[in-house]
Amino acid sequence: MNIPPYPAGHSARKRRSQTIAFIVFRVLSLLIVLVLFAILGFIIYKGAGVISWDFLTKAPEDGMTSGGIFPAIVGTLLLMLGSAIVAFPVGIMSGIYMNEYASRGWVVKFIRLMTNNLSGVPSIVFGLFGMALFVKYLGFGDSILAGSLTLGLLSLPLVIRTTEEALKDIPDGIREGSLALGATKLQTIWKVVLPMGMPRIITGLILSLGRVSGETAPILFTCAAYFFPQLPSSVFDQCMALPYHLYVISTSGTDIEAQQPIAYGTALVLIVIVLIINLAAGFLRKHFEKRLR
């Protein structure tokens, strides 16, 4: 057998270019982490000072130049809950339908294309649509209901997709095993497929909650109140929300100087909420997976 003419020194050059490439990758990744830490550090530095028990539990006072952000925290949590109630059942059921029932024809392809498009629509457009449909046409007015519905629509594509992906990864052998024992398709989905997909579905759901908590645009025209110090008493009430509150006091406040620390404090609370949600997602996922092992 002939040995091809390997050029001298090629091997060393190969190794050198690999080393250089890896160094570049590593530096870039570290840079991103640095930027993240910078943002977090900046917000903690600026906002930690105003955090206190009163800040978390009291309503804004003196034209929002002092007092707390309690109504905004409650409002954000309520909107998250509301959007979850709207999006989860619909999203999970569509995901199940698309992966388990619909044969892989053009209908499913079309639905999938549409959901993907839906997730590309800017959130402000959702806001406008929500205003037109829920606030005006259905007459809900600016309310938690209209806001929840709009946010639910916004998170729907993500929920559908994570459900679909989670179910797609479950091997067909498991489904066949169940069907071969005389189980119906519904029994198979309910007793075997869903429990197996649960960890990933739940993670997807919680991540979508995190996204909802930070949205401003969709609630701008449908729900959020500029100032609404008392807590809402029904779903037809308006409410405050952290991201909108942040927006309001940093752009159209009465006293920018006095409100700046409050803005940073609000941002910090929002970030912490999102962080807690993401940690909870990871924890729940681990918990469910452990139950499966």
Added chain:
Amino acid sequence: MEKIEAKDVNFYYGDFQALKHISMSIPQNKVVAFIGPSGCGKSTFLRLFNRMNDLVPGARLDGEILIDSRNIYAPGIQVDELRKEVGMVFQRPNPFPKSIFENVAYGLKVNGVRDKEFIAHRVEEALKGAALWNEVKDKLNASAFALSGGQQQRLCIARAMAVSPSVLLMDEPASALDPISTAKIEELICEMRDQVTIVIVTHNMQQASRVSDKTAFFYMGEMVEYDDTKVIFTNPHKEATQNYITGRFG
């Protein structure tokens, strides 16, 4: 007595004819092995017996398949009722993400059995029948995934047997297992033949010759030869069969 009878079965995936004019009968409480190269249609044929191919889009059957003299493709046949009668074990062990107990009880529960005592009794019987009871009796509530591959496959056999089928289909049940686990599965097959009629698809020729009473050789969607296993492995009547089992396959 004939347990399963196929009468001039043709089967199509869309335009592709996967099975051509197959007629055969499988006697009760015997072990019948299907052998043949990959893609010869043996698994497809096996899956007709519990209508597993119903799930495949574009699949079409003509001809008849009778189990206990009843055409299982006749209108009015409930597929889930049929599958209680005709159990199946797959190539890869596929336990459910449940406890060992729940895995075996699953078939009973989805078929409406509620009597807890009966279920517990049947689970124990099935696990004993699959020679798994002694290994798992102290950890029935542990996850089925904690078992080894061979144990998982025996669990799947117990799960299939728990609903008391009269036919057990096995689609390469030992191809993913080590030799010791394989030997255990083969032993089970020999023990279970008193209770069920077993049809097994295998790529392992020695396995077919060890466990089966009759062997069918499939090639390109046709059943080339079907005879007593002893005849197939000592003096097959068709050249193609001989070439295949002696490894001289062109």
Added chain:
Amino acid sequence: MVKFVETELNELKREVDQMWSLVNSQMEQARDAVINLDKNVAQQIIVRERRVDAFELKIDSDVEDFIALFTPVAVDLRFVLAMLKINSDLERIGDYAHGIARFVNDTGAATFDAGLMEELRVKDMFSIVLDMLAELQEALRDEDPVKATSVLSKDDQLDQINKSSASILSRYAKENPDAIPFCLGFAGVFRKLERTGDHLTNIAEEIVFYIDAKVLKHTGLKDA
């Protein structure tokens, strides 16, 4: 897989063929030793008997290896089993040649009575046995079951000659009491040749048995 199985099988067949040639030449020399009362030839046979035994052991162990390593089925299985049996038949035939040589070597007689030899048809007996040996060797080489079965009728002639030899020898012994030990020994030669014929019949059946499936193959069951 196909190629090296084929190589192993051909090697086995070649070994059996060699063994066969060896046994054949032993039997030819046994004929010469008897007809010419040649003690030198007889001794050569006795010496070479060890080679026949060694050959038998070699083929035995090769068959054993093949079965253990390749777990043959169908025609392959029948082939190696046939080789195993033919091997032991050939070894027995070699034994008989050896026994005949011993008789020639040990006999006190200076010459054999030519008239008696003629009457006993010793030459015919030997040539029938040698013909059968040669024809069966060819049948195995060509895998020809028709040729193999054609030798079966010759075995009857051997039985016949053997049977008549008994009465001829007993009459001769009565007439020549001195020759009784010789007659007893010579009867042994005939018995050995007759037994050789039986072993050759077995070999013919082994060849047919192993080629069996190929026969079917040629007779139109080939619609697979």
